[in-house]
Amino acid sequence: MDPLSHLLTGPRAQRAFALRVVMDPPWGIDVQDHAPLTLIAMVSGTAWLTGAHPVALETGDVAIVRGPAPYTVADAPDRAAGIIIHPDQRCTTTAGESVSLSMSRGLRTWGNAAIGQTTMLIGTYQSDAQIGATVAASLPDVAVIPAGTLDPALLRLLDAEISTDDPGQGGTVDRLLDIVLVHAMRAWAHEHPDAASGWLAGTRDALIAGALDLLHDSPAEDWTIDSLAARLSVSRATLAHRFRAAVGEPPMGYLTRWRMLLASELLADPALTTAAIADRVGYSSPFALSTAFKRQFGASPTDYRRGLADAARSA
Numbered sequence: 480m481d482p483l484s485h486l487l488t489g490p491r492a493q494r495a496f497a498l499r500v501v502m503d504p505p506w507g508i509d510v511q512d513h514a515p516l517t518l519i520a521m522v523s524g525t526a527w528l529t530g531a532h533p534v535a536l537e538t539g540d541v542a543i544v545r546g547p548a549p550y551t552v553a554d555a556p557d558r559a560a561g562i563i564i565h566p567d568q569r570c571t572t573t574a575g576e577s578v579s580l581s582m583s584r585g586l587r588t589w590g591n592a593a594i595g596q597t598t599m600l601i602g603t604y605q606s607d608a609q610i611g612a613t614v615a616a617s618l619p620d621v622a623v624i625p626a627g628t629l630d631p632a633l634l635r636l637l638d639a640e641i642s643t644d645d646p647g648q649g650g651t652v653d654r655l656l657d658i659v660l661v662h663a664m665r666a667w668a669h670e671h672p673d674a675a676s677g678w679l680a681g682t683r684d685a686l687i688a689g690a691l692d693l694l695h696d697s698p699a700e701d702w703t704i705d706s707l708a709a710r711l712s713v714s715r716a717t718l719a720h721r722f723r724a725a726v727g728e729p730p731m732g733y734l735t736r737w738r739m740l741l742a743s744e745l746l747a748d749p750a751l752t753t754a755a756i757a758d759r760v761g762y763s764s765p766f767a768l769s770t771a772f773k774r775q776f777g778a779s780p781t782d783y784r785r786g787l788a789d790a791a792r793s794a
Contacts (some may be wrong), residue, residue, distance in 0.1 A: 543660070
């Protein structure tokens with residue numbers, strides 16, 4: 480399971496949500512929610528994403544915004560924000576007055592007008608998991624997929640499902656959001672082959688994509704560069720060279736980092752012992768896992784798990 484699939488199906492994927500935002504000028508929203516990934520689909524009208532470099536969005540465009548840095552969405556590039564979105568999705572004016580209820584427009588719809596010039600579908604992945612950070616790291620700060628690149632039927636279906644109150648609506652919206660995100664990331668990587676990085680860049684090379692599939696799907700296997708090359712029917716030198724060129728690091732270095740990312744996710748489950756986690760990610764003992772984990776994250780599995788529990792209680 481690759482990092483994106485893991486993000487979408489993992490235990491913390493349920494912290495994603497979708498919302499329709501309807502706005503009439505003038506408007507500006509300062510997004511300070513610290514979310515690692517946010518999807519913005521322009522149903523109608525235009526908008527500006529302002530951060531390090533302003534980006535114009537037109538009807539039909541889809542943007543993937545990489546967090547956690549704040550950014551502004553507005554009707555004009557120089558528009559001052561009047562609303563702040565906080566990490567807990569609390570919405571206030573810049574003076575701190577709540578607008579969560581006053582701007583509610585019905586089921587999963589929010590904005591300053593019931594019918595506005597600009598309508599956006601917003602999907603936010605709020606996971607604080609390490610794998611979420613890995614998915615985000617493969618993208619630029621803002622990745623724009625131009626209108627017509629994605630199947631417009633996907634966006635129409637997501638838009639329609641957001642506005643319905645039929646049984647199963649919540650789960651259907653979540654899954655549709657997942658599908659749009661996957662298609663958007665694929666489209667962006669296809670259109671910008673030289674800009675993608677890490678595991679996403681590796682998927683452009685069929686050989687390296689096969690290697691990544693093996694490492695992602697069977698992280699506990701006793702892999703070596705020789706055994707991985709043999710499974711792919713190529714020489715060790717060919718695999719090592721092409722993997723580093725595509726992904727930016729050697730295969731075994733990538734495997735170690737992937738194992739640590741998986742371990743960091745599994746530590747969120749208090750029912751799993753360190754020994755069980757070590758076995759799942761390919762380490763012979765809790766001590767061996769702890770040594771590798773501390774090298775990666777600067778903390779032992781026990782301390783890392785304690786930090787996750789403290790954060791959960793604070794939330």
